[in-house]
Structure formats: C-alpha cells, structure tokens
Amino acid sequence: MSTQLEKEQAFTRLLTIMDELREQCPWDKKQTLESLRHLTIEETYELSDAILNGNMPEIAKELGDVLLHIVFYARIGSETNDFDITFVINQLCDKLIRRHPHIYSDTVVKNEKEVKENWEKIKLTEGNRSVLSGVPVSLPAMIKATRIQEKARGVGFDWDEEAQVWEKVQEELQEFKEEAERGDVQKTEEEFGDLLFSLINYARFKNINPEDALEKTNRKFIKRFQYLEESANKAGRKLDEMTLDEMDVYWNEAKKLP
Numbered sequence: 001m002s003t004q005l006e007k008e009q010a011f012t013r014l015l016t017i018m019d020e021l022r023e024q025c026p027w028d029k030k031q032t033l034e035s036l037r038h039l040t041i042e043e044t045y046e047l048s049d050a051i052l053n054g055n056m057p058e059i060a061k062e063l064g065d066v067l068l069h070i071v072f073y074a075r076i077g078s079e080t081n082d083f084d085i086t087f088v089i090n091q092l093c094d095k096l097i098r099r100h101p102h103i104y105s106d107t108v109v110k111n112e113k114e115v116k117e118n119w120e121k122i123k124l125t126e127g128n129r130s131v132l133s134g135v136p137v138s139l140p141a142m143i144k145a146t147r148i149q150e151k152a153r154g155v156g157f158d159w160d161e162e163a164q165v166w167e168k169v170q171e172e173l174q175e176f177k178e179e180a181e182r183g184d185v186q187k188t189e190e191e192f193g194d195l196l197f198s199l200i201n202y203a204r205f206k207n208i209n210p211e212d213a214l215e216k217t218n219r220k221f222i223k224r225f226q227y228l229e230e231s232a233n234k235a236g237r238k239l240d241e242m243t244l245d246e247m248d249v250y251w252n253e254a255k256k257l258p
Contacts, residue, residue, distance in 0.1 A: 018068075018071045018072060022076075028072075031072065033077075036072060036073065036076075039069070043062065043065045044066060047059065047063060047065075047066055070088075071085060074088050098122060099122050102118070117154050117156065121155065131151050131152065132148055132151055135147045135148055135151065142196075142214065145197055145200045145210075146200055146209070149200065149204055150204070153204075159201070162202075165201050165205050166202055168198045168201070168202075169198045169199055171198075172197075172198045173195055175191045175194070175195075176192055176194070176195045178191075179191045224254035224257075227250065228250045231253070232250060
C-alpha cells in the first residue's frame, strides 16, 4: 500500500489539477455548487451500485469521482472566501476527535452501542436541537426511516427485545389488513406506512439493511423477468398474449438460475 508521502503527493496532485481545470477548462469554469449537486447525487448512486456488485476496481473508480466533487466544492468555496479544502478537512478532523472521546479522551465505552449513544449525545451539545435534526429531509423514505430509528436508538428510545418488534410488525399487519378490507384509501395508506416502518425496525434488529435488501430483490426480479422476456421471444411469443401459467413456466426456470 501507499506510504504517507505518496498519499500526500497524490492529494496535492489532485488539488493542483483541480485548480488548473477551474482556471482553464470552459466547462469547469462554469460550474457552481448548485450545478454540481445533481451530478454528485448520481456519482453517489454509482458508488452504491459498485459496492452492491462487489466490484472493487469500480468502487475505487467511483470513490475517485466522489472525491473529485468534494475537492471541486471546496475550490468553489475558496473563490468566495467561505471555505477551502483545508478548512473542510480540519473541521472534519475536529469533529471526529470531539465525537470519539473514548479514543481522544478518558471516556470509557463497553461496545459499539455505547459509542453510538455518545455520538448522539455529543451532537446535541453542538447546537443540534433534536437528535433527528441530522437526518436530511430529501433522503429516500426507506433510508430516512432507517436513519431515524438508528438515531432514536442512539439515545435509548428503542425496543428492548426482538420479539417485541416482531409483535409490533404483526399488529401493524393486522391493522393494515383491516383498513384494506374497509376500503378507506387514506387510512390504508397510513397503515401501510406504519407496517413498512415496523418492518424496517425489525430488519434493524436482525442486522439487515432494508435498502440493500430491497435493491437486491429488485435486481433479482429484473434478472428473472428479462429471462422470461428472452425465453418468450425465442419461442416466438409475446408476453401480453401469454397466460400467467405459461409465463410461470419460464419464471420457474429463471428461479433455478444462479
């Protein structure tokens, strides 16, 4: 792996290239914090895809793209004297030291749970009025629910036993079923949301990331459905002209594929 000197040289090289691009490239000159925002989101999702695929070379590539955006934002901030890369990094280092008193002070922790609890308590002393204030409003709903639950757990607001959470899932499922049978769309939607929230809670107790789990199921469905499409096409059939039983033949074949 790289030496400390090589790491420093690589980072300096990146900063130099960023300066050159910002000063000389017509496209880079035009970019603003706002214009880069949607591109940063896209790069983050591409990194997420690479991680789910377990593709290490692609992960390294996408990490570079995300790092480029961080350096780009810092360069733009330096032009208005609001912040620069030095300020960004030092602010991060100060925060990491402050929130890890069990490493940089005399605080003693027994396990990961206590580390998370201390993290949330320290955040409240930094001016956050709510434990949940650090959850971005624009997060996708499933990820947001997970983060909300994790943060609540960080200050002790959580179920004690896994069985209690499963009981809650069963309760919410029954309530959803009852409202669905009554036909009240608004209440059914509300109960469906409660059911999803409780399932996400249970997944957390089982150490399952619900976002990752659902994305893997999405990919599995896509793979099987595309096999169904290809198989029907080879047989000279159209899906909208086939019965469900006929399609199930190909679907069951797809389920046997690795």
